[in-house]
Amino acid sequence: MSSESGGLLGWALRSAVLITILGGGAYFVATGLGLDLAALVKDRKAAPAATARRPAPPAGHAGDRTYVLPANDKGQFWVTARVNDTDVRFMVDTGATDVVLDRSAAEAAGLRPRRHEFTRPYRTPNGTVYAAPVTLREVRIGPIELRDVPAVVNEVDMGGMALLGMGFLKRLEGFESRRDRLILKW
Secondary structure: OOOOOOHHHHHHHHHOEEEEEEOOEEEEEEOOOOOOHHHHHHHHHHOHHHHOOOOOOOOOOOOOOEEEEEEOOOOOEEEEEEEOOEEEEEEEOOOOOOOEEOHHHHHHOOOOOOHHHOOEEEEEOOEEEEEEEEEEEEEEEOOEEEEEEEEEEEOOOOOOOEEEOHHHHOOOOEEEEEOOEEEEEO
């Protein structure tokens, strides 16, 4: 183990899912990207227009099946997706295994899991939290449309934030990050 990297424990903590209490609310965020949670929540609440701009589809020849998301000034990729006929703001998170909605986003999309459905445990440095497995009838991002997308509804409030994790991304043909762009291929 290298002392520079913090060894196995350091890796586990950097790769874990963390619940942090900020201003009385609990936020569920993957830390694998080295996110500054306080800045992320502040950016999301203070200036959604700056971090939430919806890009136009890229210019390309017929049959070009790519869609480009620009990074915000923090290097994060935000996108508004149409989930079950409702707009939901997502932060794209390749470190998140699942697509994660908080209860308010889930309710807006017509999903209302009951208390007994929160059965999927997520072990975090702050303890175990539970989420309810759900299936999103459709998720649309620009011209990309996926049906029957597995997701979870988090039991704790995420401050109006949702995570677009690998449950969505792995169903694409591919994706890649280039400088300040995330390129989705389907």
